[in-house]
Amino acid sequence: MFRSLIQRRDKIYVGLIIIMIISFPLSFAINSITMFLFILFFFLDEKQNIINKLKQIAKNKLNILFVLFFLVQVIGLLYSEDLDFGLKRVAVMTPLFFLPAILSVEVILKRQFDFILYLTSCIIITIFMGYLFLHVVIDHRDINTFVHFTIEKKLGISQFYLIFLLLIPIMTMINSIRNNQNKTLNTSLLLVTIGISFLLGNKTMFVFVFLIWIMLIVISFKHKKRTGLIVLVLGLTLFTAVSQLSIVKQRIGVLVKTTDLDFETIKTKNSFTITKNTFEHRLLINNISLSEIIENLPFGVGTGDYQKTMQEQYEKLNFKAAQSTNLNCHNQYLSEFLKTGILGGGLFLLIMIVSYSKIKHEQRFYPYFLVFFSLACLVESFLVRQHGIVIFAFIIPLFLYNDNKD
Structure with missing residues (x-):
């Protein structure tokens, strides 16, 4: 049994990564459990391989910094009055002690990594479309209240974290389009993802997507002028459409009208x-x-x-x-x-x-x-x-x- 599992390590690793990513917007409990399953996976290996991996971890400067950073959080408990709050903070940060180190030594092929990215990108988009369907069709709420009622109230997740997750399908689809892979489908998925991102109303994401768009225009024009024009027009169309959303108008309006110097x-x-x-x-x-x-x-x-x-x-x-x-x-x-x-x-x-x-x-x-x-x-x-x-x-x-x- 143990030998059989070792032979399937690559598939188990791919599975754990996929579960980690797709459970992010779905289940706090599954996400937590999966993080610690990486420890069991690390030791699901030949003895000599484990020893070699531990040596590699110890030589990696970034791994050492992550461990020291976590230990400093523990040291900070020694002069804290509110130990209950401090212990909760340390518990939340515990994965810093082992997760980056494990990821630094476990091997995955490029084709497997590309498969993970594309599959999880499609699932992430599907999850958000499902949440939108639930919000608008099942709960009969206005789309502009999506963040408040479905994301924050029901899911209890800050838009800041979800925005980062949405970068995975955004960057994956951009890369697929640049490599001439299913251009029509991937362009559609990219526009849907960017639309969802803007719907979350995060100003930091607005800036970042704008910078990515400018970068794509420059790259596209260098490759082919027609492609550059298409990227330019699609981006302008999308930004114009998004600017008409109430949540976007409201956030920009509040920022412009109420900011004092x-x-x-x-x-x-x-x-x-x-x-x-x-x-x-x-x-x-x-x-x-x-x-x-x-x-x-x-x-x-x-x-x-x-x-x-x-x-x-x-x-x-x-x-x-x-x-x-x-x-x-x-x-x-x-x-x-x-x-x-x-x-x-x-x-x-x-x-x-x-x-x-x-x-x-x-x-x-x-x-x-x-x-x-x-x-x-x-x-x-x-x-x-x-x-x-x-x-x-x-x-x-x-x-x-x-x-x-x-």
């Missing part, structure tokens, strides 16, 4: 009412975070106390929107420096720097995922929830180690 004015109006301008919210939160980081150098406030520290400052400023929803730092870089000071913040930056140093010319996907994640970390604390840990410890390493094979 004077910091004292921002503080004052947010102390009188619960405002909806998330850009101003982030300015206030970042200011609070930076003040607390400087005050608590060099070790931070502790893994268990950083959210309590933020909440105390919200109350001092009477920052109503942050008080009512207990907002986190909304900046992963600042979160780490606030939690565990120079150690945690420095290690997180080192992980990002080393990850960037791994970019290679022949990689099709990894650079885009890494750039999007590093930019998104400026406006969101990704590692607060399991979905963010999956992105950081699984999706990005998966592309790092499998996106450069011949």
